[in-house]
Amino acid sequence: MFREKPPTLTLIEHDPASAHVAGAWLVHMLSPKPVMNALSLQLQKAATEAELIWDLTQVSALDHIGAQMLWRAWGKQRPAQLILLPAQEGLFERLEQVSQLAIPIPPKPRLTRIMQLGTVMLGFLEHLLSFSVLLGQLILDLGRFIRHPLTGPWKELSANLFRTGFQALGITALVGMLIGVVLSYLSAQQLVTFGGDLFIVNILGMSIVRELGPMLAAILIAGRSGSAITAQLGVMRVTEELDAMRVMGIPQGYRLIMPKVLALAIAMPLIVIWTDVMALIGGMIAAQARLGMSPGFFIHKLPEAVSLANYWIGLGKGVVFGILIALVACHFGLRIKPNTESLGQGTTSSVVISITVVIIADAIFAIVFSKIGY
Incomplete structure (x- = not known):
């Protein structure tokens, strides 16, 4: 039976400096805590190298979780020198498109003291109105209960x-x-x-x-x-x-x-x-x-x-x-x-x-x- 190879990251420091990614970078292979911690430390170390060549041709399988780990290590952008397989190109293209989406930050409303007081008063009046409606409905229900006590709850x-x-x-x-x-x-x-x-x-x-x-x-x-x-x-x-x-x-x-x-x-x-x-x-x-x-x-x-x-x-x-x-x-x-x-x-x-x-x-x-x- 075919068995997937565990995910590995090999750093080669002599010229040219390169990082060889191999194995199956899948969620079930990355989920064990020792594997995740070891790969995270290696990725952090590799991220400090600016002119590193990233070679992903030895990766046997790659899913979105594995691609996300590499993408975060690259600072959410493709490194200058990256060697990919054609099957991996689609994953990183989608990650690149998502990273370029600008998430608008809604402006924080500036409320003056009078506006804050008005908000509190409006909330109080809303509670008072709802409470009055509840009290009025209670009086009507009591009248119905008094008129027809045998059918009461x-x-x-x-x-x-x-x-x-x-x-x-x-x-x-x-x-x-x-x-x-x-x-x-x-x-x-x-x-x-x-x-x-x-x-x-x-x-x-x-x-x-x-x-x-x-x-x-x-x-x-x-x-x-x-x-x-x-x-x-x-x-x-x-x-x-x-x-x-x-x-x-x-x-x-x-x-x-x-x-x-x-x-x-x-x-x-x-x-x-x-x-x-x-x-x-x-x-x-x-x-x-x-x-x-x-x-x-x-x-x-x-x-x-x-x-x-x-x-x-x-x-x-x-x-x-x-x-x-x-x-x-x-x-x-x-x-x-x-x-x-x-x-x-x-x-x-x-x-x-x-x-x-x-x-x-x-x-x-x-x-x-x-x-x-x-």
């Missing part, structure tokens, strides 16, 4: 409740309890100094029930469930499932967006209650360890320290935060382009914007309800 709603609600109980319980322990220890350290041990119930109750509980739950859900919603819609865009739904006449908003928004609107208040309870348990344990306050006394004083209005404000925050997180996640999920880079950027933007929107909404709650519950 109950399975999708149940699945989203399980994913965004039940599966988030573990992480919210852990973080809530740890925050309660930390807050209780830090508060007790200061209260002992001033002899106000009993006020730890007021501090923990008000801060957790009214502020920290809803905020912690919202931030955790934004990072966990919000990113999952965006990624799910993004993958459906990449795999063209959204286009398939549109072709089949399945309403995306009614089957995808509305169940997710409703699920988070229902699950978030329950998660807020769960986070509040776990944070208060953590604070209760730390208060007993640091101040010797019994859990029974802590539970007895809690209703006096925290009025019922604060519980309702916390639950209201949970509903609003859940709706905002779901809407932002769906908004960025639907804007993802059919490529993996856009999927990563959209998921990151979804989490960042969700947390930012939640903090802004919490600030608005603090201003609007500043005289209620104290």
